[in-house]
Amino acid sequence: MSYEIAERLGLAVWVKDLKAARSLGRLGNIHYMSKRLKYVFLYVDGKKADQMIRRIEQMHFVTRVDRSLRRELETEFHKPTRLTSG
Template sequence: MNIAERLGLAVWVKDLKAARSLGRMGNIHYISKRLKYVYLYVDGRTADQLIHRIERLPYVQRVERSQRTKISLDFSKKINSPHI
């Protein structure tokens, strides 16, 4: 069984009603009514094409990629260091 690579996107929108249509492009994880953004998971292989399509939508202000892939998850150095 292959697990598809997912990429998280924060999509800042002007209109939240129209933002629901982003569900066609990926899985909507969260919609913030106060800050007007949608957190969306998309397929990692086709992410560049989807980001380009999303940015062209009239109700989208900007799209930000998740930085999770750039964060080091190796905590062995942190555990073995003495407490201050």
């Protein structure tokens, strides 16, 4: 039996009401909720991300949806070259 790891996308969903934002758990996995900044970070299925974003944006308590930029970040780091004086 082989399992496939689903590709997922992180979304920052800015909301007006945190109590209503709990309902986002039906659409994906809620990772973090910020009471002070009023946003929810959740993970959704990467293959269905575009339709999920459109669906989330239509909710009355949502002000903005931002995609995670993690995929665009470079993850391979190189050892810095040492500068010599002289």
